[in-house]
Amino acid sequence: MHYHQGLFDIMFYIVPVIIGIVFVFVIAFIISPKLRGRMMAREIKAMKHMMDAGKEDLKDIASTGGEVMADSAQRILKENMDTLEDIGARAGKIQAETVRRVLDENADAIGGTFEKTVDMAAPSVKKMVSAVAEGIKEGMEEAQVFCKSCGAKIDADSEFCKHCGAKQ
Numbered sequence: 640m641h642y643h644q645g646l647f648d649i650m651f652y653i654v655p656v657i658i659g660i661v662f663v664f665v666i667a668f669i670i671s672p673k674l675r676g677r678m679m680a681r682e683i684k685a686m687k688h689m690m691d692a693g694k695e696d697l698k699d700i701a702s703t704g705g706e707v708m709a710d711s712a713q714r715i716l717k718e719n720m721d722t723l724e725d726i727g728a729r730a731g732k733i734q735a736e737t738v739r740r741v742l743d744e745n746a747d748a749i750g751g752t753f754e755k756t757v758d759m760a761a762p763s764v765k766k767m768v769s770a771v772a773e774g775i776k777e778g779m780e781e782a783q784v785f786c787k788s789c790g791a792k793i794d795a796d797s798e799f800c801k802h803c804g805a806k807q
């Protein structure tokens with residue numbers, strides 16, 4: 640009664656076997672350059688033979704196969720667009736969650752590093768600020784002149800002295 644072997648059940652047994660065979664071949668390929676060379680030579684020979692034997696057939700097969708493959712790829716994409724979008728959205732969510740978790744778990748370390756960076760930067764920032772302040776002060780001082788009448792320090796652009804009222 641439970642022998643309802645659908646396509647899935649068959650695939651369930653065949654796929655691991657195929658994967659096993661491929662795996663063995665891959666290992667053998669990696670281990671033995673000699674085997675690799677021999678297999679490649681044979682493959683090339685077979686391919687050449689095949690191409691010589693049926694150039695036109697091959698062309699037909701290639702174009703038909705290509706069309707079928709493109710069609711089915713398009714169909715699969717269209718049919719599974721929702722699922723694919725879902726997978727994309729889920730992957731994005733998982734990524735965001737992972738980033739947030741990592742940030743949460745390492746908040747102390749990140750905060751400490753930030754504080755240390757600020758501490759390290761503080762003296763140079765202070766120095767920079769005082770240099771800028773010094774520059775501004777110097778610039779303002781440069782913009783001052785002495786009154787022609789009383790000799791008091793007044794702004795260079797002032798029309799009258801603020802101390803004696805003399806016209807400049």
Ligand SMILES: [Zn+2]
Pocket residue numbers: 786787788789790791800801802803804805
């Ligand atoms: Zn004056």
